[in-house]
Amino acid sequence: MKWATRAGIHIDRAACAWLIRRHVDKEAEFVFVTDPAEVPDDATPFDMRGVQLGHHGGDCSFETILRHYELTDPVLWKLAEIVHEADLDDERYDAPEAPGVDVVLRGLSMICDDQRILELTGPLFDGLYEYHHRGMLLGREPS
């Protein structure tokens, strides 16, 4: 399936692409557009104005996608807190990782194109997932 989002991706779009590829559509192919009118007819748009998979009711797009596809994995919802704070920074959650992850993504956007950012952030989000997954199993900070 084809998925489309705005070019010049930052934290929310990078995290959404990771989430889509891992939990919604393993064959996901991403296209990046500068104008909503450029979204191909056969692509599902996300993290863009006026689309179903965007910000809604105070949620960032990552949270919207979790709700839309009924993904209830608590580790994914933990990651959602980090993405939400990095993206919206409204202090709804206590996510100390957020400012760091945000800076990493902003820095990458200065030196890489969007496809490359997705390649690099795949393992980043895999690692964050694994860390919080172990943390939840142990009930404390994993070593």
Place this chain on the structure above:
Amino acid sequence: MTADRPPRDPGEWVLLSYRMPREPSTPRITLWRKLKRLGVAQLSDGLVALPADARTREQLEWIADEAIEAGGTASIWIARPATHAQEHELATSMAAARAAEYQAVIDHATQATGAANTAAVVRRLRAELRRIGRRDFFPPLERDRAHAAVHALTDEPGASVPKAASHREKNA
């Protein structure tokens, strides 16, 4: 500035024009708080502005969608002030708003000097400085003074001594 240098054109600004239903008031207040947090300059009733870049534009676009979801109307514009004076006025009002916020941090830091729980105050003020910094597009002089005031607080012997002292007492 030298007289022979050609004046820079006024920069691009992103404008959000919006209108929200008066009732219910909660979404309207929530939206206004979000705009305040972004540090917008209010141009007139229902018209706010930020210097345009990818991030500020995106922030205002999401807020525009939020206004529409709440039954209001909103549109986003990229605009250039017609004169330097107009841009200067905008920047000055934004800098003044941040200066007041930094001054509050300076006042807090000054009050906390020598107090017992300095470490907790430092944590809170650092977080506040980060929040202000994110909406500070035209840093006023108060910025450096506020950072210095909070930093001075971390050098206060009072910041770490009480904890160590109570520890010693316990072991005495």
